[in-house]
Amino acid sequence: MDRVFLSPPNMSGREQEYINEVFKSNYIAPLGEFVNKFENSIKSYTSTKDALALSSGTVALHLALRTLGVTQGDIVLASSFTFMASVSPILYEKATPVFIDCDESWNLSPELLKKAIANLPKKPKVLVLTHLYGQASKMNEICEICQNEGIALVEDAAEALGGFYNGKALGTFGILGAYSFNGNKIITTSGGGMLVGDENLVEKARFYSTQAREPLLHYEHKDYGYNYRLSNILGAVGVAQMEVLEERVKAKRAVFEIYKNELVNELEFMPELENSRGNRWLTTGVFKEKGAHIRVIEALAKQNIESRPLWKPMHMQPVFKGALSFTDGTSQELFERGICLPSGSCLKPQIQERVIKIIKENL
Ligand SMILES: Cc1ncc(COP(=O)(O)O)c(C=O)c1O
The missing domain is CATH 3.40.640.10 (Type I PLP-dependent aspartate aminotransferase-like (Major domain))
Incomplete structure (x- = not known):
């Protein structure tokens, strides 16, 4: 595939x-x-x-x-x-x-x-x-x-x-x-x-x-x-x-809406501030259970589907050991529970359905 x-x-x-x-x-x-x-x-x-x-x-x-x-x-x-x-x-x-x-x-x-x-x-x-x-x-x-x-x-x-x-x-x-x-x-x-x-x-x-x-x-x-x-x-x-930027934003936001509707009980999605329109470049969310994201990423990978953890915060990176930071655990918590889902502006509905099914089966 x-x-x-x-x-x-x-x-x-x-x-x-x-x-x-x-x-x-x-x-x-x-x-x-x-x-x-x-x-x-x-x-x-x-x-x-x-x-x-x-x-x-x-x-x-x-x-x-x-x-x-x-x-x-x-x-x-x-x-x-x-x-x-x-x-x-x-x-x-x-x-x-x-x-x-x-x-x-x-x-x-x-x-x-x-x-x-x-x-x-x-x-x-x-x-x-x-x-x-x-x-x-x-x-x-x-x-x-x-x-x-x-x-x-x-x-x-x-x-x-x-x-x-x-x-x-x-x-x-x-x-x-x-x-x-x-x-x-x-x-x-x-x-x-x-x-x-x-x-x-x-x-x-x-x-x-x-x-x-x-x-x-x-x-x-x-x-x-x-x-x-x-x-x-x-x-x-x-x-x-x-010439197609606005179309791409609409497509990305539509991909997000499908995930949001289908995975409302499984994931807490990245919010959107009032008076803003993000481009939903990647649909991202956090699972309730710590470690569930790794299970899901691995299950998707077995089906040749790419997903990945959220960015690892800079204050946790070895290269910045010793750097000053003002943190309260929020990004660490997101990193330990979060996932980036396949979010292509050309993602086919049947592929997205498959992704959603694999997520549900692996929680
Ligand atoms: C948040 C952020 N900053 C900077 C960059 C760097 O952009 P580029 O890959 O074009 O150098 C990227 C993407 O790669 C990014 O996601």
Whole structure:
């Protein structure tokens, strides 16, 4: 039987046509018309000020920290309940991460954020906030705290393109935000990312992303940069994928609704905040019984169906042993009971029924 993936790519059909245009123009080298179109498309969908297409979401987050001047000795606050890529850029810049637990929203706890700020020996420079699994964080409270405390907010919206809070796109609340177009994301360019937000900072990031080259005839460098930009071929894929983003969000949310209705007694699902629309990138939930998630993941794997535990919190990761964290056990509890279910926007109803049946049989 064909493998069922957690969140496989779902092409619209226009990608090949646009790729053919790229080849016809011979602009297959980095940059070109489709990269510009992709950036404009993200700009108009999210109503952000500026957008920079990059080779991954991780490098978008790295450039966010670099352009904000994060350096050794700086404290960077971060969601603990997230994927490693949210926080590894803090290490690239040799700054000090401090982790904050989530609350009942599964996203960053504003209460613990306040506690961290009050108890740290030094003012944190930046908060890297993740909107987990495409669901919105408590933006009113978090933005207010960051504003009052003078902390720059960077949103890791890698999983959250297509999500909104109070009608505003996730990723556009902070001074900078990052999206990912990795193969498993809601839309994909096979690999890619986008940095959005403040025009001056995005312009600075644009400079760093192409080796910090001064605008002279010869190659002149007063600073160092990276080779982080997206190829025009992948830009073409991105433009075609943006045309179907809303359809993909609807499909993901429909997958979630079926799980929610069918597994109401078995799973407690990740909530959705009032006045928000998440993209339900992955349907996630927790079982009552500790360890049940492993049994279910193994039973699904036997049927060639991919599922996985929730992210292991950063404050529990060996690489961050000794890092300061403000936690109350919430994300640990979720990690020890939770599961990510197959959530492809092209998941067939009969496959989803099979997944549901296997879950019920293994509890
Ligand atoms: C929360 C989160 N942050 C960052 C990333 C990094 O994105 P990318 O894989 O495009 O580097 C991902 C996805 O992979 C993610 O899920």
